Amino acid sequence: MTTYLLRRLAFLVVSLLLAAAVLFLLLRLLPGDPANSLLTIGADPGQIAAARHQIGSDRPLPQQFVTWLGQMATFDLGESFISTLPVGPEIAARLVVTVPLTLLAFLLAVVVAVPVGFLAAHRANRWYGPLLNGVSQFGIAVPVFWLGMLLITSFALYFHLLPAGGFPQDDWADPADALTSLLLPVVTIALVMSASLIRYVRSATLDVLDSDYLRTFRALGSSFTGAMWRHGLRNAAVPVISILGIELATTFLGAVVVESVFALPGLGSMLAKGIAQHDYPIVQGVLFVSTFGVLVIGFLADLAQRLIDPRLRGTTTRSAR
Amino acid sequence: MNRKTTSLFGAAAALALALTACGGGGTGGTGTDAGPNSGAPAAASSDPDATIGIGSLYEPQNLDNTAGGGQGITEAFNGNVYEGLFRLTDDGKVENLLAEDYKVAPDGLTYTFTLRDGVKFHSGEPLTSADVKYSIEKVTAKDSQSARKSSFEVIKKIATPDERTVTVTLSSKSISFVYNLSYIWIIDHKATGLTTTEAGTGPYKLGTWKRGASLTLDRFPGYWGTPATNKQVVFHYYTDASALNNALLTNAVDVVTSEQSPDALEQFKNNGDYKVNDGHSTTKLLLAFNDREAPFDKPLVRKAVTSAIDNKKLLNSIWGEYGTLIGSMVPPTDPWYEDLTKVNPYDLNLAKKELADAGYPNGFAFTLDTPNYDPHPTAATFVKSELAKVGITVKINVITADEWYTKVYKNRDFAATLQEHVNDRDVVWYGDPDFYWGYDEPQVTAWVKQAERSDTAEGQTALLKKVNEKIAADAASDWLYLYPQIVVASSKLSGYPLNGLNSQFYAYTIKKN
Numbered sequence: 001m002t003t004y005l006l007r008r009l010a011f012l013v014v015s016l017l018l019a020a021a022v023l024f025l026l027l028r029l030l031p032g033d034p035a036n037s038l039l040t041i042g043a044d045p046g047q048i049a050a051a052r053h054q055i056g057s058d059r060p061l062p063q064q065f066v067t068w069l070g071q072m073a074t075f076d077l078g079e080s081f082i083s084t085l086p087v088g089p090e091i092a093a094r095l096v097v098t099v100p101l102t103l104l105a106f107l108l109a110v111v112v113a114v115p116v117g118f119l120a121a122h123r124a125n126r127w128y129g130p131l132l133n134g135v136s137q138f139g140i141a142v143p144v145f146w147l148g149m150l151l152i153t154s155f156a157l158y159f160h161l162l163p164a165g166g167f168p169q170d171d172w173a174d175p176a177d178a179l180t181s182l183l184l185p186v187v188t189i190a191l192v193m194s195a196s197l198i199r200y201v202r203s204a205t206l207d208v209l210d211s212d213y214l215r216t217f218r219a220l221g222s223s224f225t226g227a228m229w230r231h232g233l234r235n236a237a238v239p240v241i242s243i244l245g246i247e248l249a250t251t252f253l254g255a256v257v258v259e260s261v262f263a264l265p266g267l268g269s270m271l272a273k274g275i276a277q278h279d280y281p282i283v284q285g286v287l288f289v290s291t292f293g294v295l296v297i298g299f300l301a302d303l304a305q306r307l308i309d310p311r312l313r314g315t316t317t318r319s320a321r
Numbered sequence: 322m323n324r325k326t327t328s329l330f331g332a333a334a335a336l337a338l339a340l341t342a343c344g345g346g347g348t349g350g351t352g353t354d355a356g357p358n359s360g361a362p363a364a365a366s367s368d369p370d371a372t373i374g375i376g377s378l379y380e381p382q383n384l385d386n387t388a389g390g391g392q393g394i395t396e397a398f399n400g401n402v403y404e405g406l407f408r409l410t411d412d413g414k415v416e417n418l419l420a421e422d423y424k425v426a427p428d429g430l431t432y433t434f435t436l437r438d439g440v441k442f443h444s445g446e447p448l449t450s451a452d453v454k455y456s457i458e459k460v461t462a463k464d465s466q467s468a469r470k471s472s473f474e475v476i477k478k479i480a481t482p483d484e485r486t487v488t489v490t491l492s493s494k495s496i497s498f499v500y501n502l503s504y505i506w507i508i509d510h511k512a513t514g515l516t517t518t519e520a521g522t523g524p525y526k527l528g529t530w531k532r533g534a535s536l537t538l539d540r541f542p543g544y545w546g547t548p549a550t551n552k553q554v555v556f557h558y559y560t561d562a563s564a565l566n567n568a569l570l571t572n573a574v575d576v577v578t579s580e581q582s583p584d585a586l587e588q589f590k591n592n593g594d595y596k597v598n599d600g601h602s603t604t605k606l607l608l609a610f611n612d613r614e615a616p617f618d619k620p621l622v623r624k625a626v627t628s629a630i631d632n633k634k635l636l637n638s639i640w641g642e643y644g645t646l647i648g649s650m651v652p653p654t655d656p657w658y659e660d661l662t663k664v665n666p667y668d669l670n671l672a673k674k675e676l677a678d679a680g681y682p683n684g685f686a687f688t689l690d691t692p693n694y695d696p697h698p699t700a701a702t703f704v705k706s707e708l709a710k711v712g713i714t715v716k717i718n719v720i721t722a723d724e725w726y727t728k729v730y731k732n733r734d735f736a737a738t739l740q741e742h743v744n745d746r747d748v749v750w751y752g753d754p755d756f757y758w759g760y761d762e763p764q765v766t767a768w769v770k771q772a773e774r775s776d777t778a779e780g781q782t783a784l785l786k787k788v789n790e791k792i793a794a795d796a797a798s799d800w801l802y803l804y805p806q807i808v809v810a811s812s813k814l815s816g817y818p819l820n821g822l823n824s825q826f827y828a829y830t831i832k833k834n
């Protein structure tokens with residue numbers, strides 16, 4: 001297990017470095033000059049040159065990369081090209097919105113998807129089994145922003161029950177206030193996310209329901225509930241957890257859109273604005289931090305699988321699931 | 322499945338998704354217009370301690386307008402937190418603010434300003450001539466990114482004979498000098514960290530700035546002049562126009578500084594809880610030709626194109642009943658405005674005749690570089706279908722704001738382009754043959770130069786009118802229309818600015834019932 005942990009950690013570091021290089025190069029492949037974001041119509045050649053010098057786009061690429069990597073090593077995410085303000089503190093301030101948003105949406109999605117997926121499989125022969133299945137199919141096809149707009153139109157504009165967007169100025173000083181403003185965005189992401197989760201849970205449960213070990217255990221006199229509890233759920237959980245790891249990561253993608261629709265000052269809206277303005281330090285910073293988060297989540301999901309499934313513990317590499 | 326690979330793909334996918342989601346931004350953006358005069362009726366009984374929520378699409382990049390703060394910081398801080406020696410009112414007049422008085426020497430080169438007595442910065446420090454000198458030099462400094470920097474190149478020397486007197490010597494006469502000074506914030510010369518804090522003399526001081534969300538201004542108790550009619554204003558920032566409209570519909574904000582989605586106006590217009598105000602804007606939508614190169618080097622070709630496009634129909638399809646046709650670069654709020662819409666009237670037969678006379682009886686083809694954000698793509702499609710009627714083939718090339726700046730503005734690598742020009746008094750660019758559109762008419766260049774050196778405002782106005790008439794006659798560009806400036810507010814609100822020249826939004830006279 002220790003060897004496994006060390007190898008896994010080394011892999012994490014290598015992946016992060018690789019991601020950093022890919023991020024850096026991808027951004028530089030974009031056409032255009034970030035200095036343009038600093039300029040307006042009417043700027044003279046002197047101001048254009050000064051803007052290029054200020055953000056360093058007049059220096060060679062390798063030099064820019066080494067500078068950036070050096071900053072990374074000291075946990076310094078640099079300064080925004082446009083605002084000249086440090087990126088790190090701004091990311092930290094916005095995590096206060098994005099982390100609760102992502103986690104709450106994720107939890108809600110799991111809470112909805114696990115029982116619904118289980119029911120859809122267990123009651124595949126009743127009328128509501130296929131219905132649940134059909135609803136989840138539909139849910140996968142629904143775009144996040146559309147669902148968000150639909151919820152705003154009904155709950156905020158029509159019933160006046162919840163705010164249409166925004167986040168309290170004093171963040172979590174009043175937790176009830178903060179939760180209220182996160183409610184609709186959380187539901188938006190959770191609904192879309194649970195739609196695909198339901199399908200994974202359903203197919204994992206179907207596999208287990210058909211399995212020989214479950215039939216044998218029941219033949220030995222166990223009740224269905226007992227059999228599911230001791231063996232079924234645990235086996236079904238293994239593939240679901242690996243999917244959960246990926247889903248949690250993609251929730252962040254949803255956050256980019258949802259934060260814009262709900263005017264939330266989170267990481268997603270910061271990223272969107274950074275890209276629109278070619279503000280590379282902002283984009284690099286946000287993607288670096290989120291890549292780090294994704295890798296750590298993958299690592300934790302791996303560990304969780306090993307705790308649940310003893311068959312995986314002896315191996316150091318990923319085994320077939 | 323290998324999760325490590327997935328993670329990397331995930332990051333790349335996030336990037337790609339976000340890229341497609343947000344192409345716009347950058348050079349674009351419409352000037353919101355504002356001034357202290359309100360069009361809304363005075364409130365019967367207003368709450369002197371009200372908090373006013375202001376919704377805007379223009380978040381400041383930082384809090385320093387010489388370090389890339391952008392349009393957003395002008396909107397939030399001009400007149401509210403920082404004051405100039407002069408103030409540009411909502412109807413475009415210049416009045417004394419921190420300058421109590423000024424004198425111009427007979428040679429027109431030396432300006433002597435007397436500062437108002439008893440003015441204090443938010444720190445408690447008194448305003449002195451040293452602060453004024455520092456503030457002007459901050460704008461003209463080498464590393465200054467002020468959009469107004471070039472207007473102050475005429476300054477030769479700034480002297481401070483005593484605490485309340487500033488003397489500025491110019492290298493040549495500049496009739497716009499006092500007007501231009503209204504854009505310079507007077508800053509406490511001892512202040513530091515101006516990208517995240519402020520050091521102004523205005524009726525509000527900065528409360529908190531929550532990046533990506535809001536900026537709070539609190540009434541300053543030590544203000545030298547008439548105190549603000551509300552206790553606090555909070556600018557709420559949105560990236561999405563419909564999120565901004567929703568905020569107004571749910572009373573999360575009381576007023577929207579500049580409505581940018583024409584489709585959203587209906588829901589406010591027929592609702593007694595809101596007032597839709599039609600003010601004056603200075604933002605012009607241009608079909609700018611590259612006047613250096615064939616076929617647009619011939620005025621006759623440009624005139625033909627101008628006459629072939631039905632601007633009225635275009636404006637109507639985008640803004641409905643709002644907006645104005647101008648026929649030139651000068652909006653009605655500039656002193657040298659004239660109605661020139663008749664110079665190149667919409668007339669297909671005239672257009673065809675002009676094309677034939679110019680040597681293009683069968684038309685020609687050109688590429689139209691079109692910024693990818695509204696309203697440019699819509700306008701481009703319209704222009705294409707209009708010009709097809711006279712045999713001109715348009716190839717629409719959609720580009721980002723950033724590409725536009727490099728390709729069109731810096732490299733002048735274009736035949737024709739669409740672009741919004743936001744500033745007032747910017748007809749003078751036609752006097753600069755090096756400007757991106759390359760209009761080179763020595764007479765116009767001379768008039769623009771002379772106008773700036775005029776002794777009187779009347780002299781300046783007369784010359785700039787000539788400029789305006791000449792560029793219209795030459796169809797230097799096709800000025801498609803002037804944007805509307807629409808402030809939508811709760812009907813409980815009064816005293817808000819309607820025009821807001823050059824993105825200003827004076828909040829200190831806003832009242833709430």
